[in-house]
Amino acid sequence: MTIYPDGFTGALMAVESFEDGRAVLHGPGGCRGYHSYAISRCYSKARQGDYEKYSVPYFFGQPRVPCTYMDEDDYIHGSDHKIKESLPILCSDGDVFNVFIRSPGAALIGDNITDAIERAGFSDKAMAVEESLISQPFSSGYDHTVRTILKWMRPEKRGTLPGTVNILGLPISSNDWEDALEDLKHLLELIGLRVLSSPGAGCSRRDVSESVAAEFNVIVSSEYCARTAKFYEEEYGIPAISCDSGSPVGFDAVEEWIKTIASETGKSADRAEELIRDRRERVFRRIKGCLYTNKVKCNDFVAMADGSVLLPLIGWLYDYLGMIPESVTPDPGGDEETAVRIRSLLRSMGAEDAWRSDPASRKTDFAFADGHTAEMLEMTGSCFKGIDIGYPSLARTRFLPRPIYGLSGAMYLLDEIFSKE
Amino acid sequence: MENEYDIVERFADAVGLPIVARIPRSELFARAESEGRTIAELFPGSDAAKEFEKVATHVLSIKKNRSELRESRPLNDEQMGMIAKGERITGEPGADDTEKGTCRVCMRKPLVRKATTENRILSSCATAGAVYGCLSVSDAVTILHGPRSCAHIMSALKGIAEVKRGYGTDLQSVRIHSTEMDDTVSVFGGAGTLEQRIRDLILEGRKNFFIVTSCVSGIIGDNAIDVVNAISNEHPEIYFRVIEADGNITGDMGTGYVASADAMLDAVDGSVSPEDMTVNTIAERYLFRRGRDPDGGTRALFSALGIRMNCRFMYETTLESIKNIRLGKMTFAAGDDAESKRISRLVESKAGISVEKGTLPVGLKGYKAFHKKMGEAFGIGDVAEEVCLRGERRYLSEIGRLRKRTEGKRAIIEDRFTADIDWLLELLSDLGIEVIKIGMGPRHEWKEHPESRYGEMGIPFAENYSIGDLNSDIRELEPDLVLTDSGLTSLDVRATGYIRPDVGIEGVLEFGRRLANLMSVPVIEGWRRYA
Incomplete structure (x- = not known):
């Protein structure tokens, strides 16, 4: 199974989730290549001429995740000089802001990056996440970093715009998050809400300054935004709306999500519900109309994802398609309450043994997991079909949207399930 | 220690600094320590306390009068060594390898502020190299003693290659385990987590272990060897090896890769004798090869001659196979890059077998030489000749077909990293393509200096x-045409990347077909017009 990343990777990913944010890796070059590749895969910002433009020290031709290339001497003597040397290069690139993230090794050294930035006079274009995040799960590192960046930006609140929201908790590590964002925005528009920003998902510095005018924050996956939501609430008085059924994954949870938001904001969910009903009817007609439709009822599955995704997914697959979980493992970082609810749900299905059982112990019909694990389980014969619902596989370049959130997410899941054989 | 004061005096004299106090050895230190107090607090009248008082007085004095401060004359490693041996130093103290304004006497080696330049950075680490090397042993687990992110990077990168190839059920990427070091290690060390991980895996029935340390364990100074030794004594039936790669502290990927070879070769049984019609290979790598059969060319090379492959060292092997590596009558390195050469030397010294001078052949010239050699070595000259002729006919026929599209073309080669491009020059010549320039990058590992090599070739x-x-x-x-090994193919000219192709002639022909196709397709593909 793929070894899941920790908060260090989450932090790098979170910085690069900002449209004009750049993660600067303070650490050895060995930590750079993979992250540069993975982040480009999740959120491509590629431009023609990048190689030429970034063929300078600290970038060496690669625009994503420049690195201080710490070496043995730096571990012993500190690397203040490299931070100092890199800042003018990093900070000369337009409106981009730079966020230094320490590698696990560099975190042990104790370079004072913030101090170096201040001394060099680049406090408006660079900052550092001073904490080591290797003890935190990927999602918590992501959340912590988004919040730290927001605190550094210190947007000024001038008032509240009624009928506006921010979307929180949509990580760029989620497959085709841009399509998910459009999908969720559309649903919110249908109930009369305008989205001001989406911190952690393609949001710019300018969007952040507008975000504090929002009336509400709406939460997609709580693991990635619990602290950020609290920050908005405490600093700007913006309440967060979360849904008891978890993330908007599958028709039922999408419906529950939008109805909860409509109820909390005093809007009507009728138009959104109409759209959801339309999609459900389309699915009914498609399944009934196809003579050779695969039979998925009673198929079993493995599910590995964030708890907020697992909860609605398992319930939907069981209730909507008659599928049964064989193994369910939440990614690190979920809250205890969600875990309890998942276990309770499994009990109600008679599948309590599925909780944290070995996903490869016997062959199942489906494996819903991060892209890489899903592909490996399929390749090694542990399942008939692996379905990517998390951190995307870096081995594939795909073009058709495959988000898991929203209505298009439900359609993607059905598409994958019904094309098993 | 005998003459210890003399040594300190010589040192003080050499660096030009005074001796402020002489603190004696005393059991009072231990007694004060056990009370959790200082000597000065608990034994104010003692000799030791008086000496500390001198230090305090001196500090106060230089604080008031900074003119009492003296500039030191730093020593280099050699001079420090002379003092330790009780010798008078020679030469000027502080020879040119140090920098003014930094602490000199507390460092093992002089401080050199390295600039971040492309020539000096390490873009990989020894831990990654050691892990990838160890993963080639299918009946062993590799424990990365480091943070989870570190293991994630390595398993993910290995897994990407496996998924892209889409082959196999026994995946190397799942052989990696992590001790999942977190922030607590900086306080408590990581030895406990390492021990627990090993014991858990033993309980799961795992038999052979490679433990690779990361930069985190290197920085905090975990003694992984002691941990593993203790467990090894309890389980003498299990093979354990620790590779103290320590991230990038010990070097780059190549350094770690070679270190893993060293650790594996400890398993070799020196009493085994060679068998006829059997060969070993060393350090086969198919990192970017497509398809489900990346090593098909290598296997075909030997199977066509009826020769069995014994140990495929560092590719996909078992500890048992490494133990019996001496069964192979001949041993071939797959490539002639720096790591392959170092591993070949290790194999020769630790397994006591000789590695053939040439590598596995790539291209027609090497293919012919290889078959001649195999025919002689195994007494199968007729078979080897027939196989070789068949291959040569196929090569020439295909080249003739491709040449219609390539003849008379002119190419630049951008060679930033690759040690051996002989196969490429041979192929281009066979295809009638003129090489008008070879540009060699700053990190190039030259097989020979280019002047003697390419200048002579015109x-x-x-x-x-x-x-x-x-x-x-x-x-x-x-x-x-531009051929580049840097992956830069977005130029406004027909360009393609290259890597050393599969062994034999098929890999070269496949690349030749790519070049011929490149001459026919548009210079700029449509999607690039929307930058």
């Missing part, structure tokens, strides 16, 4: 070749 070459140089040459020389 090909102009340039050293420290940059992207700017390449763009300029494209404008001035107007080549039909």
Whole structure:
């Protein structure tokens, strides 16, 4: 199974989730290549001429995740000089802001990056996440970093715009998050809400300054935004709306999500519900109309994802398609309450043994997991079909949207399930 | 210690600094320590306390009067060694390898502030190299003693290659385990987590272990060897090896890769004798090879001659196979890069077998030489000749077909990293493509100096070749084709990347087909017009 990343990777990913944010890796070059590749895969910002433009020290031709290339001497003597040397290069690139993230090794050294930035006079274009995040799960590192960046930006609140929201908790590590964002925005528009920003998902510095005018924050996956939501609430008085059924994954949870938001904001969910009903009817007609439709009822599955995704997914697959979980493992970082609810749900299905059982112990019909694990389980014969619902596989370049959130997410899941054989 | 004061005096004299106090050895230190107090607090009248008082007085004095401060004359490693041996130092203290304004006496080696330049950075680490090496042993687990992110990077990168190839059920990427070091290690060390991980895996029935340390364990100074030794004593039936790669502290990926070879070769049984019609291979790598059969060319090379492959060292093997590596009558390195050469030397010294001078062949010239050699070595000259002729006929026939599209074309080669491009030059020549320049990058590992090599072949070459140089040459020389090993293929000219192809002739022919196709397709594909 793929070894899941920790908060260090989450932090790098979170910085690069900002449209004009750049993660600067303070650490050895060995930590750079993979992250540069993975982040480009999740959120491509590629431009023609990048190689030429970034063929300078600290970038060496690669625009994503420049690195201080710490070496043995730096571990012993500190690397203040490299931070100092890199800042003018990093900070000369337009409106981009730079966020230094320490590698696990560099975190042990104790370079004072913030101090170096201040001394060099680049406090408006660079900052550092001073904490080591290797003890935190990927999602918590992501959340912590988004919040730290927001605190550094210190947007000024001038008032509240009624009928506006921010979307929180949509990580760029989620497959085709841009399509998910459009999908969720559309649903919110249908109930009369305008989205001001989406911190952690393609949001710019300018969007952040507008975000504090929002009336509400709406939460997609709580693991990635619990602290950020609290920050908005405490600093700007913006309440967060979360849904008891978890993330908007599958028709039922999408419906529950939008109805909860409509109820909390005093809007009507009728138009959104109409759209959801339309999609459900389309699915009914498609399944009934196809003579050779695969039979998925009673198929079993493995599910590995964030708890907020697992909860609605398992319930939907069981209730909507008659599928049964064989193994369910939440990614690190979920809250205890969600875990309890998942276990309770499994009990109600008679599948309590599925909780944290070995996903490869016997062959199942489906494996819903991060892209890489899903592909490996399929390749090694542990399942008939692996379905990517998390951190995307870096081995594939795909073009058709495959988000898991929203209505298009439900359609993607059905598409994958019904094309098993 | 005998004459210890003399040594300190010599040192003080050499660096030009006074001795402020002489603190004696005393059991009072231990007694004060056990009370959790200082000597000065608990034994104020003692000799030791008086000496500390002198230090305090001196500090106060220089604080008031900074003119009492003296400039030190730093020593280099050699001079420090002379003092330790009780010798008077020679030469000027502080020879040129140090920098003014930094602490000198507390460092093992002089401080050199390295600039971040492309020539000096390490873009990989020894831990990654050691892990990838160890993963080639299918009946062993590799424990990465480091943070989870570190193991994630390595398993993910290995897994990407496996998924892209889409083969196999026994995946190397799942052989990696992590001790999942977190922030607590900086306080408590990571030895406990390492021990627990090993014991858990033993309980799961795992038999052979490679433990690779990361930069985190290197920095905090975990003694992984002691941990593993203790467990090893309890389980003498299990093979344990620790590779103290320590991230990038000990070097780059190549360093770690070679270190893993060293650790594996400890398993070799020196009493085993060679068997006829059997060969070993060393360090086969198919990192970017497509398809489900990346090593098909290598296997076909030997199977066509009826020769069995014994140990495929560092590719996909078992500890048992490494133990019996001496069964192979001949041993071939797959490539002639620096790591392959170092591993070959290790195999020779630790397994006591000789590694053939040539590598596994790539291209027709090497293919013919290889078959001649195999025919002689195994007494199968007729078979080898027949196989070789068949291959040569196929090669020439295919080249003839491709040449219609390539003949008379002119190419620039941008060679930033690759040690051996002989196969490429041979192929281009066979295809009738003229090489008008070879630009060699600053990190190039030359097989021979380019002047003696390419100058003699009549090909102009340039050293420290940059992207700017390449763009300029494209404008001035107007080549039909640019071949690059840097992956830079977005130029406004027909360009393609290259890596050393599969062994034998098929890999070269496949690349030849790519070049021929490149001559026919549009220079700029449509999607690039929407930058």
